[in-house]
Amino acid sequence: MWASAFVSIRASAEYFGPGALALGRLLTASVALGVVLLVKRVPPPSRQAWPGILASGVLWFGLYMVTLNWGEQGVDAGTAAMVVNIGPIVIALLSGWLLKEGFPPMLLVGMGVSFAGAAVVGMSTSKGGGSSLTGVLLCLVAALAYGAGVVSQKPALQHASPLQVTTYGCFVGTACTLPFAGQLIDQIPDAPLTATLNMVYLGLFPTALAFTTWTYALSRTTAGKMGATTYAVPAVVVVIAWFVLDEVPGWLTLLGGAICLGGVAVSRRRPRPAPSPAGVPE
Known part of the structure; x- marks a missing residue:
């Protein structure tokens, strides 16, 4: 679902500003998650x-x-993908340091392979010559915010359910983007219905459903391993763009996607246990 978000964002970005699009997406997700909380009668999270x-x-x-x-x-999009894919590396470093998850060799190797694949995808889809320093720095800030945000979720899951952490985090994010409410109100009347529906889709599925699913999985594994799985996103984006936007990928793009998936597989492998010394009963 996160992979499909990139396609929907591209379809809506022409009609909504960055802040307005984020607010519309978060408002939709907040309403959906809030209804779930009310129906299930979930209490507020603990202090x-x-x-x-x-x-x-x-x-x-x-x-x-x-x-x-x-x-x-x-x-x-290619340059943005390369920069934002620093995020899982930030997650691995912060979780290994702050959450004491350590630095498993297979995880680090797999993330290195996947980042190389993401770079290949980025270079193959980059148009070249059109990247501004400000744009690159903003994507870097996004990657750092993503990594730090994921690591922040992990301790909260010791005291609250995945649904609580996701829903109230979404409420906080919505409050942060409220300064863009004026832009959103001004831009909705001029936007085509398809762009508005894409924004609603972003809120319901890549945000409300996908973030809750992510948090549920995060509560059952390490932040570093969860971060590594997101390297599958560039490969899935290529496939979705192929079918939805009719953007036929080149061989270099397909190769990069395959490398991304291979790196994810490596990161999920467990190291083999050391063989028992001969003659020593187990």
Whole structure:
């Protein structure tokens, strides 16, 4: 679903500003998740969970979405993909240091392979010559916000459910983007219905559903391993753009996507246990 978000963002970005698009997406997700909370009668999270919820809401839901939308106005999609794919590396480094998850060799090797694949995809789709320094820096800020936001979620999951962490983080992100409400109100009447529906889709599926699914999985594994799985996104984006936007990928793009998936597979492998010394009973 996150892969499909890139296609929907491209379809809506012509009609909505970066902040307005982020606010519309988050408002839609907040309404959907809020209804789920009311129906299931889920209480607010405990006080211990709030530091992580606030941090992830500001960084991942708020800052990441705005800066990524903004940055893509100054760089092409290929360059943006290369820069944003620093995010999983940030997750691995921060989780290994702050969350004491360590630095498993297979995880680091797999992430290195996947980043190389993402770079190949980025270079193969880059138009060249059109990237501004501001756009690159904004995409870098988005990558750092994404990485720090994911790491912030992990401690919160010790005190709250995945649904609580996702929903209240989304509420916080929505509050952060409220200054763009005027832009959103001005731009909706002039936008075609398809662009508005794309924004609603972004809120319901890549945000409400995908973020909740992500948080559920994050509660059951390490942040570093979860970050590595997102390297599958560039490969899936290539396939979706092929079928939805009729953008036929070149052989270099397909090769980069295959390398991304191979790196994810490597990162998920467990190291083989050391063989028992001969003659020693197990």
